[in-house]
Amino acid sequence: MVAAVDINVTKIEHSKLNEMSLENIPFGKYFSDHMLEADYENGEWKNVEIKPYQPLVLEPSLAALHYGQSIFEGIKAYKDANGNAFIFRPYDNFKRFNISATRMCMPNVPEEIFIEGMKQLIELDKNWIPNKKDHSLYIRPLMFATDSMLGVKPSESYKFLIMLSPTGPYYAEPMKIYVEEKYTRAAPGGVGFAKNAGNYAGSMIAAQEAKKLGYDQVLWTDAFEHKWLQEVGMMNVMFIINGVAVTPSLDEGTILHGVTRDSIITLLKEQGIKVEERRINIDELVDAYKKELLTEAFGTGTAATVAPIKEFKYKHEVMQLDTTKATVASALKKRFDDIRYSHAEDIFVWMVKA
Ligand SMILES: *Cc1c(COP(=O)(O)O)cnc(C)c1O
Numbered sequence: 001m002v003a004a005v006d007i008n009v010t011k012i013e014h015s016k017l018n019e020m021s022l023e024n025i026p027f028g029k030y031f032s033d034h035m036l037e038a039d040y041e042n043g044e045w046k047n048v049e050i051k052p053y054q055p056l057v058l059e060p061s062l063a064a065l066h067y068g069q070s071i072f073e074g075i076k077a078y079k080d081a082n083g084n085a086f087i088f089r090p091y092d093n094f095k096r097f098n099i100s101a102t103r104m105c106m107p108n109v110p111e112e113i114f115i116e117g118m119k120q121l122i123e124l125d126k127n128w129i130p131n132k133k134d135h136s137l138y139i140r141p142l143m144f145a146t147d148s149m150l151g152v153k154p155s156e157s158y159k160f161l162i163m164l165s166p167t168g169p170y171y172a173e174p175m176k177i178y179v180e181e182k183y184t185r186a187a188p189g190g191v192g193f194a195k196n197a198g199n200y201a202g203s204m205i206a207a208q209e210a211k212k213l214g215y216d217q218v219l220w221t222d223a224f225e226h227k228w229l230q231e232v233g234m235m236n237v238m239f240i241i242n243g244v245a246v247t248p249s250l251d252e253g254t255i256l257h258g259v260t261r262d263s264i265i266t267l268l269k270e271q272g273i274k275v276e277e278r279r280i281n282i283d284e285l286v287d288a289y290k291k292e293l294l295t296e297a298f299g300t301g302t303a304a305t306v307a308p309i310k311e312f313k314y315k316h317e318v319m320q321l322d323t324t325k326a327t328v329a330s331a332l333k334k335r336f337d338d339i340r341y342s343h344a345e346d347i348f349v350w351m352v353k354a
Contacts, residue, residue, distance in 0.1 A: 003042075004036070004047055004112065004116075004131075005110075005112040005113060005117070006048065006248075007036075007048050007049060007050055007116075007117060008047075008048070008049040008050070008051075008301065009049070009051075009120075009124070010049065010050070011034070011050065011052075011124070011293055012032075012033045012034065015033050015127070015192065016032075016033055017029065017033070017127055017128065018310075019205075022128070022130040022131075022135065022166050022167065022168075023130070023132065023135075024168040025166055025167065025168045025189070026059040026167075026305060027138070027164070027165075027167045027168075027170065027261075028138065028140075028165050028167070029187060030165060030166060031053045031060075031163050031164060031165050032053065032125040032126050032128040032137070032164040032166065033052060033053060033125055033128070034050050034051060034052060034053060034121060034124055034164075035050070035052075035053045035054075035162060035163045035164075036048070036049070036050050036113075036117045036118070036121045036122070036160075036161065036162040036344070037049055037050075037051065037159065037160070037161050038109075038110065038113050038117070038159070038160045039146075039157065039158070039159055039160075040041060040107050040157055040158040040159075041156075041157045042156075043107075043110070043311075043353060045107075045110065045113060046279070048113055048117065048187075050117070050120060050121055050124060050150060051139065053209055055238065056159075057235075058146070059148035061148040061150055062144075062145070062146060062147075062148055062154070063145035063146065063148070063155040064113075064144035064146065064250070065225060066150065067145070067152055068196070068198040069105065069106055069144060069145035069155055069158075070104075070142070070143070070145070070198075071097065071101055071104055071142070071143050071155045071194065071195055071196045071197070072141060072142045072195055072197065072198060072221075073093045073096065073097045073102040073139075073140070073141040073142075073195060074086050074093075074138065074139070074140060074142075074302045074303065075088065075090055075093045075118075075138075075139040075141075075193075075302065076086060076136040076138055076302055076340070077088075077122055077129055077136060077137040077139060077164075077354065078129065078136050078341055078342070078351075079129045079315075080341075080342035083126075083131075083269050084353060084354075085122050085123065085126050085129055085353070085354035086118070086342065086352060086354065087118065087122065087139070087351070087352045087353075087354055088259075088302075088340055088350055088352075088354070089215060089259050089263070089350050090115055090118060090139075090352055091115065091352070093141070093259060094109075094111065094114045094115055096109045096145075096195065096233070096259070097141060097195070099186070099193070100194035100195050100196055100238070100351060101143065101194070101243075103191055104153070104188035104191070104194060104196050105154035106143060106145070106155075106158060107158060109127070109141075109143065109160050109178045109262055109308070111306075113160065114141065114160075116183065117162060118139060118141070118162055118354075119352075119353075119354045121162055121164065122137070122139070122164065123352040123354050124194060125137075125164055126243075126354070128164055128166050129166070130166050130167075130168070130217065133169075133338075133341075134164070134166075134168070134169035134170075135167065135168050135169065135201055136167055136340075137164055137165070137166050137167070138164070138165045138166070138167045138243075138302075138303075139162065139163075139164055140162070140163050140164075140165060141160070141161070141162045142160070142161045142162075142163070143158055143159065143160045144158065144159060144162075144197075145157070145158055146158055146159050146234075152169060163254075165265055165296040166187040168224075170303055170304045170305075173216075174307075174308045174309060174310035174323040175216040175217055175221045175232070175299065175307055175308070175309045175310065175311075176199050176214065176215045176216050176217045176220050176309075176310060176311040176313070177215060177216065177217055177218065177232055177309050177311065177312050177313070178210035178213060178215035178217070178219070178222055178313050179217060179218070179219045179221065179282055179295075179312055179314035179315075180206050180210070180218040180221055180314060181221060181226040181228070181315075182206070182226075183203070183205065183206040184220075184222075184223040185202070185203050185206075185217075185220040185222035185230060185231070185253070185254075186199070186220070186223070186230065186253075186254035186281040187201065187254060188252050188253055188254060189253070190254065192253060192254040192255060192256065193250070193253045193254070193255065193257060195201065195256065195304070200234070203218075203220075203233075205216040206218045206220075209216040214312075215313060216229045216233075217232050217233035217235075217299075218232070218233060219231075219232050219237065219312065220232075220324075221282065222254070223254075224229065225281075227281045227283065228279055228280070228281050228282075229248050229280050229281065229285070230247070230248055230254055230255050230278070231255055231256065231299075232299040232309070233299070233306065234256075235260075235299030235300055235301035235307060236255065236256065236258040236260070236299065236300045236301065236302060237256070237297065237298070237299055237300075238264065238297065238298055238299075238300065238311075239259075239280070239285065239288075239294060239296070239297045240273075240294070240295045240296040240297070240328050241288045241293050241295075242288070242293040243273070243274070243295075243296055243329070244273070244274045244275075245265075245268045245273050245274065245275045245276070245339065246277055246278065246280050247261065247265070247275070247277055247280075248277075248278075248279065248280055249277040249278050249279060250277070251261055258300055258301060259302065260300040260301050260302055260305060261300050263336065263348075263350065264306065264336070264342060266334035266348060267332050267335050268328075268332065270335075271328075271331065271332075271335075273328065280342075281337070282314055284316065285312070285314075286317055286319065288314075289319045294319070294321070294330055295321070295325070295326075296308070296321060296325075296327075296328050297309040297321060298326070298328045298329045305337075306336065307327050308323040308326050309321065309323075310322075310323045310327050323350060336340050337342060339351070
């Protein structure tokens with residue numbers, strides 16, 4: 001049993017839902033009526049409350065803004081046919097959040113705040129879970145340093161928040177990917193496995209330059225040789241080579257441990273497809289392509305779930321894949337959707353009732 005925590009609840013008077021529709025709304029733009037907020041001070045979590053979504057008042061000297069102690073998570077909630085709210089694998093995100101926190105010298109958030117608080121918030125804002133195909137409620141937990149003092153050291157105070165953002169379909173057009181050889185996202189000993197704010201700021205320039213060349217995202221490579229494959233943008237990456245699913249292994253600490261990646265590996269095995277988690281380099285990929293053994297490639301992540309890739313550009317090499325023949329990716333997406341939208345039995349026990 002998880003210890004109960006007293007959550008002070010202040011409800012809104014009029015729901016913003018009366019003035020808006022939840023159909024086809026863009027990702028991350030609108031927020032539900034309430035948010036959860038908690039403060040860490042003098043070694044303990046306090047002031048846990050659910051209250052109307054509202055601006056924060058912060059000091060210009062706020063430690064998070066200067067030195068980047070800030071981490072987040074991304075999770076989705078769905079409704080079943082009876083209108084019950086379910087959260088997809090929140091315990092995995094809870095564990096990862098605290099792994100990120102430890103790496104960034106931040107306190108861990110206890111389960112009774114992260115999980116129980118999230119459930120309570122979602123139960124209260126259940127009407128914000130869109131009831132339509134391909135829609136969901138995106139959950140964004142966030143923690144950042146709140147000391148108001150300049151000086152590079154771990155902050156002594158922190159704020160934890162959970163906000164909810166209804167989201168429509170993510171039209172995943174097959175992606176064109178630029179194999180990155182100039183910039184580096186992560187190196188062994190670094191922070192690539194953590195979901196900390198700075199990782200995203202540091203990666204934007206690569207995506208921006210790839211866009212100028214007509215590519216949607218970059219495929220990150222290792223820091224030393226720019227050969228060993230890591231991730232595509234903010235997604236883990238998988239390749240189908242000669243009928244086997246190959247994905248970069250997690251052991252160097254340079255890759256985000258995706259919950260979608262883990263789920264898709266489980267579903268690949270369920271479908272009888274062999275999965276290899278190992279080091280894979282760009283030469284092997286080019287070679288497999290030339291021998292026509294590379295049949296599919298896709299990214300995996302909470303926002304897009306399974307996002308097919310139609311092209312890789314590496315030096316003078318352009319590798320094109322026919323995504324209309326991507327039968328593995330489409331079968332995975334269908335099976336994954338069936339479980340998340342409660343159209344199939346939840347045999348892996350991934351759905352947690354709010
Ligand atoms: C969040 C994230 C992913 C995907 O993780 P999921 O748990 O599947 O959403 C992959 N790579 C990076 C860099 C990420 O930030």
